[in-house]
Amino acid sequence: MGDLTADRFEWSDYDGVLFDLDGVITPTAEIHEHAWGELFSAYDYTAADYLEHIDGRPRYDGVRSFLASRGVELPEGDLDDAPGDGTVCALGNRKNELFNEILDRDGIAPYPGSQATLDLLGSAGIPAAIVSSSKNAVPVLDAAGLADRFDVVIDGVVAADLGLAGKPAPDGYLLGAARLGVDPSRTVVVEDASSGVAAGKAGSFAVTIGVDRGAGHDTLLAHGATFVVDDLADLLGSDHPSDDTREER
Template identity: 80%
Template sequence: MATHPPTSADFRWTDYDGVLFDLDGVITPTAEIHEHAWGELFAAYDYTEADYLAYIDGKPRYDGVRSFLASRDITLPDGDPDDQPGEDTVCALGNRKNALFNEILERDGIAPFPSSQATLDLLAEADVPSAIVSSSKNAVPVLTAAGLDGRFDVVIDGVVAADLDLDGKPAPDGYLLGAQRLGIDPARTVVVEDAVSGVAAGANGSFAVTIGVDRGAGHAALLEHGATFVVDDLSELLPGHPVTSGNS
């Protein structure tokens, strides 16, 4: 393994003992579905894509609601996770967003990024274990919809985080648990993220490498928050760059 932080030019997946992937925006283009659902949820508040990146991206759902509302100087009671979808509490808004997300996912479906699929194939061939670490409580349905159920050795999602009372990103708790459940040392583990809160989680967990994938957050912002290096697509890290970037 390299004794200095790698660059994208000299990075090799097989130099490490395991890889922890965020899901939305890294493995699948579900960020687009999330953005659409958030946009519908907050349409009355002059919501923009910039709001998604600044206040919501990478955070647990209710934290995203609180963060966005705070940006508009709005305070609502938290309510309860069992609240019906609505607008009167943070949880009701979060549950409404979740309902919108699932409606869009069921209607439109999802497929993994081609380069992410190729990366998973490379890791499987090299016997390098991998995990999903996602703030979303929809990670398992998304993996199933994308044909990736059973593809990861470990899945740490919003359901697991809630059950164990883990702090959300930028806290490293989910990633540290992912490494623990894979049985690998964070110092020999790669984190792959597209959100500023996610690369911060990787940096805060002292992982060997935190790769930023720029799906709109920007290279500078990802580097500033803790990415070791940033790529536009994981195809840049495949031998010979054989896969065209973009959605399948």
């Protein structure tokens, strides 16, 4: 598959598809980035910080990585710390609080190209899973009306319960494939983060598709993407156009 390109790719050639959620299925990356920006406003946070230190990582790893970039050291704290700024865990919990406030206020809708892709997979009987570092994957899927579209959801809650290493380790994707009952060599990974495409490569999946929502084609390719598209609509044939006329959510 080393020479595979977007124009030669067919979903029906594979047995299953594993999707990241934020930035691939729904534009929740925008909500996450807004929440992170508010959380770290005192540290001159920029959009580049999100892509370099946070995107695709488990929440507390993102806190640690960003703070390290500013030379800031905080105690780890405990997972049940009250939202605040005194510990890594308190900051992570405050970020989660901010995220849910924005989600409840503004709602979320899937990308049209991603919705059309899910429709295509459903019609073809190809099983799909979500593999996300976020602990908010289930409420996001509920808010987007997609809770019944995925056979398996591996999220930050599952990862914490099982002690799975976060992306770029392939553990979550390998578990997703196992729970779908598909072999990684017959499975597609779809990611928008450099850490996520690196996880797909590390897991020896058949194809790792990079979706460029800002990370950059070259960056995604350098970290392990088989090929990169700007949107999943780019992989839909003329018989399956993306629908941008769905009801506003």
